[in-house]
Amino acid sequence: MEFGWSEGDRKFRQDLAKFLEEALPEDWEEVSKDGPGSDAQAAFSKEFSGKLAERGWLTQHWPSEYGGSDAPPWRHAILSEAMWACGEPRGPQYMNVNWIGPAIMEYGSEAQKSEHLSRISRGDVLWCQGFSEPNAGSDLVSLTTRAEPRGDDYLVNGQKIWTSYCQNADFCFLLVRTNPQERRHRGISVLLMPMDLAGVEVREIDAVIGDRYFHEVFLTDVVVPKSCRLGPENEGWAITSYALQFERVGAPRYARAALTVDLLAENAAAGGRLADPNLQEKLGHARALCEAARVLHYRVIDQRTHGLPPSADSNVARIAGTMADLAVGELALEIWGSESLVYGSVGDSNFRASMSAGIATGTTEVNLNLIAQRLLGLPRE
Ligand SMILES: Cc1cc2nc3c(=O)[nH]c(=O)nc-3n(C[C@H](O)[C@H](O)[C@H](O)COP(=O)(O)OP(=O)(O)OC[C@H]3O[C@@H](n4cnc5c(N)ncnc54)[C@H](O)[C@@H]3O)c2cc1C
CATH class of the missing domain: 2.40.110.10 (Butyryl-CoA Dehydrogenase, subunit A, domain 2)
Incomplete structure (x- = not known):
């Protein structure tokens, strides 16, 4: 099987990169250093997501009747990677478009759909x-x-x-x-x-x-x-289970981690440290973990594209993402040393994010249990 991006996907990536150059403020690193929930980023989220919506990109993977354009899930995956790689300028709105909106589409009354889906697809509402x-x-x-x-x-x-x-x-x-x-x-x-x-x-x-x-x-x-x-x-549990299957692979944190490994490698090369085979091995290992997480996320998106039911593959993808985050977080501390402890630096924000990677949206242990049951067929206790 050969996997390749279509010409349209490639063009979308280029358009997105150009858009980000123009839409992100010069002090974006400062604005984004406290994370997507900070006051600064919450305020910017509505302005930025509004611009994405104007271009038809914010909810492009949604059906047209709900403010989308029926784009394949791959387009949304490309958008999400670009967003996470640069520090998630959509702020908390990544949740709206990934799983809150889809849960309302599936279970909402007409009044709820009309109130909430239109606001989400315009990019002017924050949810928790x-x-x-x-x-x-x-x-x-x-x-x-x-x-x-x-x-x-x-x-x-x-x-x-x-x-x-x-x-x-x-x-x-x-x-x-x-x-x-x-x-x-x-x-x-x-x-x-x-x-x-x-x-x-x-x-x-x-x-x-x-x-x-x-x-x-x-x-x-x-x-x-x-x-x-x-x-x-x-009947809320069925709704929650439906929503959570979208949440588990909704945040492609591996995109940020991969970018950080590239910066680490550049930095190590500039400092003449790449002669150290131990360091080379660690860089290669961290990058391999990021790529494994990427491919495993793609597998879940492919299944979704083909209308297949959710499976343990989303738990596997989540574990791989956590492993990548942790490896890169630790490597950043090792290579950048005390620089990594400067609040808001790439190393610091990566390390802080990696600390919570195995807890948010289901802990590593719980995901491993689910893999044991659903993929390996092991008994519950
Ligand atoms: C960055 C971040 C953001 C979050 N955002 C939100 C949010 O917006 N909304 C929200 O509702 N929650 C949020 N959470 C909470 C998160 O969902 C919970 O922390 C998580 O579900 C774990 O629950 P707990 O903290 O109560 O730990 P516990 O469930 O008490 O777990 C404690 C420890 O026991 C282990 N454990 C528990 N059960 C088992 C088991 N059956 N087998 C093996 N080990 C087990 C766990 O893996 C963990 O190591 C967030 C958490 C983080 C870190």
Whole structure:
């Protein structure tokens, strides 16, 4: 089998590179150093994503009826690689176009589709993901945030934690328990909750990986209209599983890691260090991990293109991406030394990102368990 990019794909890459040169401000490194959730990047996200939308690129992989242009998933993959390689100028909006929008397309009412999909495809709305709780992370089905029916509304009480980007978010994709009698997977619902409702309190958790990465969200007697519920009541787990299969390979962090290895190699060559066979081997190893992650991500995109159901391949791709991130993060520290500790430097931002790679969107251990069960057919316990 031969894999190659079409002429149109190549041209798209070139157009994208030219667009980025013009659209990113001169101080982009400064703006982006705190990560996609920082105040500076959240503000820039709407301006930048609006420009992508004007060109028809932001949601090009979506159906035309929802503001897309029916482009193949490959076009979106090319766009995502370019975005992650330069520090994700879409900010949190990568989540909107990767999985929040598709979940609304699949399960939303006509009113929800018309309200949310049009805003997402225009690039002027920020979302956050309210899944984890103090006692529900990997074991997400243990969540206890309660939504009690009150006429046309729900009264929501509970707490979320580790919520990224929510300080500046307009909406939260919130998981709540609507039936406390049902345990585990049953009795969970999804609310598309406006973040400006009374009773929603956001507190930032200081984190070494950057500003605005983590928050606690306290929900006290929040009145959420039932019209904000996505899909049927108590069927939220199916919706979440649908959304998560898009999330797992939605962030091609290997693109950033590969670029960092190239910079490391240039730097090592300039400093006369490439004569060291040990260093050469480490550079080669790190680059190979990035390429393995890239090809494994492509495999999942290919399956999606062919309409195949989600499989353990997305967990495998995720593990490969984490391995690449960790190897490159450590190598950056080794080659750049103390320079890598300067806040906002390429080495530092790569190292900070690599620290969380095996935790966000499902930990390495949980992904390995899923591979053991789904790919190797091993028993659960
Ligand atoms: C950068 C970053 C961004 C995040 N953003 C968000 C967000 O926007 N919204 C949100 O809701 N959450 C977010 N999270 C939270 C993330 O989803 C959770 O941290 C993750 O699911 C793990 O849950 P936990 O922290 O409760 O750890 P736990 O689930 O308590 O796990 C602790 C340890 O036990 C291991 N473990 C747990 N279960 C098993 C098992 N069955 N077998 C083997 N080992 C196991 C884990 O691998 C881990 O090492 C984010 C996390 C990070 C790092």
